[in-house]
Amino acid sequence: MKIAPALRAAALCTAVALLPATTAGFAQVEGRASPEFAKLFATYQRIKASYVEPVDDETLIRGAIDGMLASLDPHSSYIDGQAFERLETMIDGNYQGLGISIQMEDGLVKVVSPFRGSPADKAGIKAGDYISHINGELIYGMEINDAVAQMRGPAGTSINITILRPGRDERLELTVERGVIELEPVTWSLMDGNIGHISVNEFSRDVGSDVNEAVADLRLQATGPLNGLVLDLRRNPGGSLDEAVALSDLFLDEGQIVSQRGRTRRDTIYYEAETVYRGDVADGLPIIVLIDEGSASASEIVAGALQDHHRAIVMGERSFGKGSVQTLLPLTRDTALKLTTARYYTPSGRSVQEGGIEPDIRVPQLSDPDAERRQRYALRESDLRGHLVNEIDAKDESLERDQVDDPRFLLTAAELEEQGIEDFQLQYALDTLRRTTGVTMAARATSGRRN
Numbered sequence: 438m439k440i441a442p443a444l445r446a447a448a449l450c451t452a453v454a455l456l457p458a459t460t461a462g463f464a465q466v467e468g469r470a471s472p473e474f475a476k477l478f479a480t481y482q483r484i485k486a487s488y489v490e491p492v493d494d495e496t497l498i499r500g501a502i503d504g505m506l507a508s509l510d511p512h513s514s515y516i517d518g519q520a521f522e523r524l525e526t527m528i529d530g531n532y533q534g535l536g537i538s539i540q541m542e543d544g545l546v547k548v549v550s551p552f553r554g555s556p557a558d559k560a561g562i563k564a565g566d567y568i569s570h571i572n573g574e575l576i577y578g579m580e581i582n583d584a585v586a587q588m589r590g591p592a593g594t595s596i597n598i599t600i601l602r603p604g605r606d607e608r609l610e611l612t613v614e615r616g617v618i619e620l621e622p623v624t625w626s627l628m629d630g631n632i633g634h635i636s637v638n639e640f641s642r643d644v645g646s647d648v649n650e651a652v653a654d655l656r657l658q659a660t661g662p663l664n665g666l667v668l669d670l671r672r673n674p675g676g677s678l679d680e681a682v683a684l685s686d687l688f689l690d691e692g693q694i695v696s697q698r699g700r701t702r703r704d705t706i707y708y709e710a711e712t713v714y715r716g717d718v719a720d721g722l723p724i725i726v727l728i729d730e731g732s733a734s735a736s737e738i739v740a741g742a743l744q745d746h747h748r749a750i751v752m753g754e755r756s757f758g759k760g761s762v763q764t765l766l767p768l769t770r771d772t773a774l775k776l777t778t779a780r781y782y783t784p785s786g787r788s789v790q791e792g793g794i795e796p797d798i799r800v801p802q803l804s805d806p807d808a809e810r811r812q813r814y815a816l817r818e819s820d821l822r823g824h825l826v827n828e829i830d831a832k833d834e835s836l837e838r839d840q841v842d843d844p845r846f847l848l849t850a851a852e853l854e855e856q857g858i859e860d861f862q863l864q865y866a867l868d869t870l871r872r873t874t875g876v877t878m879a880a881r882a883t884s885g886r887r888n
């Protein structure tokens with residue numbers, strides 16, 4: 438990951454000033470620092486002198502940095518060489534392992550999302566699951582880098598994982614065979630009725646141009662005109678803000694896509710359509726955007742922009758609610774701070790922080806037998822300790838839209854399986870496009886959501 442030299446130099450000066458190289462050096466800092474900083478230094482000295490075992494400076498400083506960032510919000514963090522390596526893998530390469538995105542939460546390994554079609558996905562691991570044991574060994578409190586190292590390994594080898602799933606009393610014991618994980622941010626296929634299904638799995642490099650390519654390819658595959666698009670952002674945890682803007686720009690002729698507002702004028706930026714692509718590449722085709730509780734950040738930017746401009750119907754479940762922007766601030770050649778520097782707002786001025794994007798039509802994932810139980814225990818931004826508070830005090834119960842009155846919503850997962858429906862949300866979106874004209878879609882987008 439390349440870092441601008443000027444930024445690196447500026448940040449490095451700050452970092453060096455905080456390093457406890459010698460007591461004399463710290464005395465100079467203490468003389469011009471606040472009383473709070475003096476407390477930090479005094480604590481450092483007491484630990485060095487009196488702790489039951491010797492502690493090196495690197496451990497103490499890393500602990501202090503992690504503690505400072507943890508006191509801010511859940512998304513600010515310190516990134517070192519191994520974390521940089523994971524970020525680069527997510528953007529550029531492939532690896533051998535399970536195919537899941539994880540994060541640490543109160544000492545537990547939490548599954549953010551399994552990649553579609555990965556060994557983890559096929560084994561039944563779901564977003565929101567917690568991994569408690571790997572090969573029978575308790576991993577509570579383990580460093581995330583160590584957990585990642587244990588889960589990765591040669592393709593064809595197996596790993597035993599113990600899953601704790603919110604809403605289930607019993608543990609799940611799974612054996613997963615590692616595979617080669619090819620990172621494909623965008624996949625697409627032509628469905629019956631000349632409907633295109635485009636899945637965006639993460640917002641990494643070139644997602645905007647990849648979706649543009651997908652639309653062009655779907656037109657070539659179609660026997661006749663393309664009749665509509667399903668833009669699938671479910672389980673997409675986000676990524677690059679620029680790519681979210683580029684993707685939204687594909688389907689908008691004009692107008693604001695998103696704005697970010699921080700503490701200073703420099704941090705306030707408005708992103709407008711027609712900056713990359715000229716006009717709507719879909720030429721007004723009806724679009725349905727699918728979201729769920731795993732759709733976060735960049736996914737919410739796209740869903741919110743297309744919803745506010747009445748360019749698409751948003752279906753599924755309320756999204757995660759991460760309405761903040763993180764900036765990478767370099768410290769050294771291979772370390773940086775990922776710091777929350779702004780909130781973002783949809784074109785109508787909505788902040789999705791805490792509340793998320795509310796779908797125009799709520800469609801539960803009935804083909805998942807655990808769907809109702811998982812929704813009851815689903816974690817969103819508002820559940821995270823220390824999350825930023827939305828400026829508008831919206832209650833959770835007021836954010837959920839009632840689902841439409843449709844007899845299909847009474848079907849069980851077993852009944853759907855008998856009908857050959859593996860993904861009820863996708864099937865519902867496709868059926869809607871097949872029976873609905875572009876004119877009525879636009880009318881429903883205008884009248885179907887609250888202002």
